Amino acid sequence: xxxxxxxxxxxxxxxxxxxxxxxxxxxIIRDAFAGVxxxxxxxxxxxxxxxxxxxxxKDMVEQGLLHTRDVGARSEYQLTDKGRALMPVLVTLAQWxxxxxxxxxxxxxxxxxxxLKPLRKVQIVAEDGRVLGLEDIVTQVG
Amino acid sequence: xxxxxxxxxxxxxxxxxxxxxxxxxxxIIRDAFAGVxxxxxxxxxxxxxxxxxxxxxKDMVEQGLLHTRDVGARSEYQLTDKGRALMPVLVTLAQWxxxxxxxxxxxxxxxxxxxLKPLRKVQIVAEDGRVLGLEDIVTQVG
DNA sequence: GCCGGTGAGTCCTATAATGCAACCGAATAT
DNA sequence: ATATTCGGTTGCATTATAGGACTCACCGGC
Numbered sequence: 001x002x003x004x005x006x007x008x009x010x011x012x013x014x015x016x017x018x019x020x021x022x023x024x025x026x027x028i029i030r031d032a033f034a035g036v037x038x039x040x041x042x043x044x045x046x047x048x049x050x051x052x053x054x055x056x057x058k059d060m061v062e063q064g065l066l067h068t069r070d071v072g073a074r075s076e077y078q079l080t081d082k083g084r085a086l087m088p089v090l091v092t093l094a095q096w097x098x099x100x101x102x103x104x105x106x107x108x109x110x111x112x113x114x115x116l117k118p119l120r121k122v123q124i125v126a127e128d129g130r131v132l133g134l135e136d137i138v139t140q141v142g
Numbered sequence: 143x144x145x146x147x148x149x150x151x152x153x154x155x156x157x158x159x160x161x162x163x164x165x166x167x168x169x170i171i172r173d174a175f176a177g178v179x180x181x182x183x184x185x186x187x188x189x190x191x192x193x194x195x196x197x198x199x200k201d202m203v204e205q206g207l208l209h210t211r212d213v214g215a216r217s218e219y220q221l222t223d224k225g226r227a228l229m230p231v232l233v234t235l236a237q238w239x240x241x242x243x244x245x246x247x248x249x250x251x252x253x254x255x256x257x258l259k260p261l262r263k264v265q266i267v268a269e270d271g272r273v274l275g276l277e278d279i280v281t282q283v284g
Numbered sequence: 285g286c287c288g289g290t291g292a293g294t295c296c297t298a299t300a301a302t303g304c305a306a307c308c309g310a311a312t313a314t
Numbered sequence: 315a316t317a318t319t320c321g322g323t324t325g326c327a328t329t330a331t332a333g334g335a336c337t338c339a340c341c342g343g344c
Contacts, residue, residue: 003331003332008246008247010247012240013168013172015244016238016242017168019239019242023163033276034281050304050321085238085242086238087275088234092230094281095154097154097161099227102157103151104149105150105152107154108152108281109154112269112279119279126254134175137254137255138252139253140258145330181291192334193333194330195293216340217292285344290341291341295334295336296336297332297334298331299330305327307322309320309322310319310321311319311320312320313318313319314316
């Protein structure tokens with residue numbers, strides 16, 4: 001019935017997904033990175049229903065990913081530090097999407113703003129500098 | 143009504159989420175990284191209903207994230223290269239979860255298998271080696 | 285061969301999430 | 315003053331998810 005069961009889970013991946021695993025959440029954050037702040041702009045860019053967007057935004061504010069700032073009459077949604085910290089997640093996801101999924105028309109790419117060149121592939125690096133593959137990492141309880 | 147509308151979307155994040163954005167998908171992949179291959183083990187570790195797990199696994203096989211190998215009577219689910227390539231996504235998510243969410247009891251951590259020390263924080267690096275913040279990246283169409 | 289147990293699902297039903305469209309009040313524009 | 319946008323809320327239809335009962339094939343013991 002209720003969809004989620006992982007809030008104080010031991011696994012950090014599970015806890016992270018409990019916060020940002022919802023259907024539109026990461027896309028909203030992506031748009032927020034791109035400078036979108038207003039309800040209507042999120043709605044137009046994402047093509048999401050307004051009621052869904054309203055509940056998502058409210059949840060995200062409660063979770064501390066966004067905060068609202070009243071500017072004159074209308075309020076703006078802005079990323080908090082917690083939300084901004086998701087940038088590497090989005091970039092890593094984008095890199096995976098670029099290499100493992102096909103766009104139908106033109107594909108946007110994530111670029112270095114200064115050189116307008118693609119970024120380096122994200123690497124997982126140990127404390128001593130070794131680049132790690134998936135067999136080099138473990139998840140340990142305690 | 144139908145939930146997803148982003149398959150050949152221009153944005154690689156949207157396309158990636160179309161594949162791995164489902165509720166249990168990334169957790170299944172996390173368990174697959176940990177060496178889980180059998181239906182019942184996924185079911186026990188995740189605590190997910192069996193019918194949900196069955197459809198998720200089938201979808202993931204269709205998407206090319208997993209493949210089945212018939213071993214004697216029962217079949218095993220194993221990660222494909224496409225699925226394995228999600229490792230950096232999981233690690234990045236785990237790092238975000240470690241710093242921005244609180245476990246209720248004991249928290250598992252992602253570690254370097256050789257030294258058993260935590261990993262370095264994932265960094266976004268430009269082609270020329272500069273470490274980038276979120277204001278240093280752009281998404282560009284074309 | 286017969287029987288119970290287990291693994292891997294399927295089917296049915298209930299509840300939650302999602303989507304669409306219509307409506308609404310306040311602020312803005314004409 | 316009136317029309318229009320903005321930022322939602324409400325109601326209804328459809329889909330996804332959860333839980334449990336049930337099936338079916340296989341295996342081990344007798």
